[in-house]
Amino acid sequence: MSFTYNVPRRRNERLREQIVDAAYRLFAERGYHQTHVSTIAAELQLGHGTFYRYFENKLAIFVAVIDRVIARLSEVTVGDPPGAESAAAYREQVERIGARLFDVFTGDPHLARIVLVEAVGIDELVSARVEAAFSIMAAVTRAYLEHGVARGFLRAELDCERTARLINACILEGARGVLRAESGARSEEGARWRSAAIALLFEGVGGGAGAPGST
Amino acid sequence: MSFTYNVPRRRNERLREQIVDAAYRLFAERGYHQTHVSTIAAELQLGHGTFYRYFENKLAIFVAVIDRVIARLSEVTVGDPPGAESAAAYREQVERIGARLFDVFTGDPHLARIVLVEAVGIDELVSARVEAAFSIMAAVTRAYLEHGVARGFLRAELDCERTARLINACILEGARGVLRAESGARSEEGARWRSAAIALLFEGVGGGAGAPGST
Amino acid sequence: MSFTYNVPRRRNERLREQIVDAAYRLFAERGYHQTHVSTIAAELQLGHGTFYRYFENKLAIFVAVIDRVIARLSEVTVGDPPGAESAAAYREQVERIGARLFDVFTGDPHLARIVLVEAVGIDELVSARVEAAFSIMAAVTRAYLEHGVARGFLRAELDCERTARLINACILEGARGVLRAESGARSEEGARWRSAAIALLFEGVGGGAGAPGST
Amino acid sequence: MSFTYNVPRRRNERLREQIVDAAYRLFAERGYHQTHVSTIAAELQLGHGTFYRYFENKLAIFVAVIDRVIARLSEVTVGDPPGAESAAAYREQVERIGARLFDVFTGDPHLARIVLVEAVGIDELVSARVEAAFSIMAAVTRAYLEHGVARGFLRAELDCERTARLINACILEGARGVLRAESGARSEEGARWRSAAIALLFEGVGGGAGAPGST
DNA sequence: TATGAATGAGTGTTCATTCAT
């Protein structure tokens, strides 16, 4: 019997994943309150009693979904630590990381909807987790800003903490904008949002001939 | 008799307002699904049947609450049409209108929570209404940007449509940031977010000695 | 003051009648459970509190309506006491009284609907009253039958009690049949039902060449 | 294992039947509006949520009850097609089928009450179904009458359509009459109604020495 | 381990009735 020891366990892990998969999609498509435990179970042709062998209750699966979303966001922001040595390389890196984050949201509409819409107002615990995720994203952005300031690429007096959050908000707003567009027009729309955001980020709105900062 | 003519009517209007008041607060504090019709009625020491004399159903009161929020937002953005003739006056006006909007959100934590959190995922109709309100805010911001471009205060190639939405997202993010702070520290925190946002808006993050745009 | 003594009373009587009128029609058209106290009051442009000055409760107005229906039925069956001295006169009188009863039902679809449909299953008291009304109708019919038997116009062994009820059931069935017809076709349809019923009543279905009773 | 294969299914069907049984009796005894979903569930010692696993809503169970009643009525009227070749056999067959129908009503007081009382005024759909059932009964009766006319057992000018309905009304009236009687006296009462109805049907009320049709 | 039948707390909504004005 010992040789089969891991098999059921593995099978369970697999099923647990599948439940999260299904719930992820369903929560995004129909919303938390319109997605019932039985909806999720039915999606996988499971008895809905079975669900409770894998998750304590309905909130638990939602937390699992949220955690997956957060993990997905984390993936993007690690592995490209701030370290550019020239201004040009710096700007390029910032654009790259921003684009990647942006792509995560626009590439998976479910993810954006879960984190921006459904996760909201369900439960304190969930809110705290999402908040934490955004804080992590902000911390990453902040690290880049601080690196830029340290190297003199960015304004010395920059409020890195708050600016980081503003930048993230812009990324999310861009993602929202892209998702509002018809799916056929999304890549073009994405390019526009990206360049509008990058321009705002590096130059601000100013720079006209009679601009406040031009004299 | 003539001077009491309107009283009954007024008393009704008054109660209706009180119901909206109570619902406004309760929806913000406990969320839509945790606020029951009977919760609202109990808050005003009314029988819950009474509620249905003033609102068709639970969704109706939520829409009323949302509409009040939207009206509040609209108030702020009218009455100060873009028209500055100098760069300095322009910047000042933009700061003023942004600050006012910002103050609405930070001045009434309920308002922000309703529109940002609770209004989301309840109902198509509600979402559409909130979406429309944000579109109006964006249109106002856009008008300012276009005026700035026309006068040469802002970059000619500015993507006014998208930048307007990015700016609004920054205002909301700032409001969120302030609401995260302890209530004692909010005015100081508000000042910081305001200046961070204004700086990002007009100058971007750049401007360091070795900044990308400095050469 | 004494000279106005009866006026309010009379006015009340009048209003009470109007309430019964309205209720009569509404109960017939929409049914008992779909007709609310406020429906009746609104019909007369009364406050619905006023209703309770004239009727104890909702059941009371229904009883009043039923009583009116019963009174209407009684009117028809009095004033033409059985007393025909010849077979032909007897048959004519029976036809006349049957036709009158029949006309009451077909002439006022509301009446039939109230007594046949709405009065049923509401309340013991109401059922008993309707039952009593039918008993009265049956008693009248029975008196005619007994007169017919006494004079030798009808079979001596006739079960007058039960036959009377069967005959009344036929009258009601005929009325139902007429009401099923399009309103344009009702008078023609009425004639057919009348002759079918009269034929059944006096001759039965038999009388064919090979009929059981023909030998 | 194969022999238990159907058991769970069967157990379900069984409970569903039991729910219909209970509802059938309760609707008959207390009426539709006085019978609550929880009343039915309690009768079977079920949680009232369980009810909804078997029926969509309260109307659905009522329709199920009505359909059972209709099925019961249909059973009686099939399997004895009109085909008697002699007048005596014809009369015997008509008596037999009438008696059977009559017995259904008098044998199950609930059935009569459901179809005659409770089914009325609840819902368009239900009314239409009951109406249809009566139409079917009428069609059967009519077929007998037409057969009788064709063979010359009955009057040639008989209005078979309407007379069929009149006869059915008499059967129902007889049933009603029996149900009015004390349960101890019902079989005797039943015999009287049957003979009164048969006599009316075949001979009419006439036949007295001085009867209208005797000359 | 998987199942799904059973459960009942919970909630939105209706409407007859009361009563202060």
Added chain:
DNA sequence: GATGAATGAACACTCATTCAT
């Protein structure tokens, strides 16, 4: 007397969760 605002008992229906098989 007339009114209609207020009331809350009553009820249909939902769905997360349990547990016997």
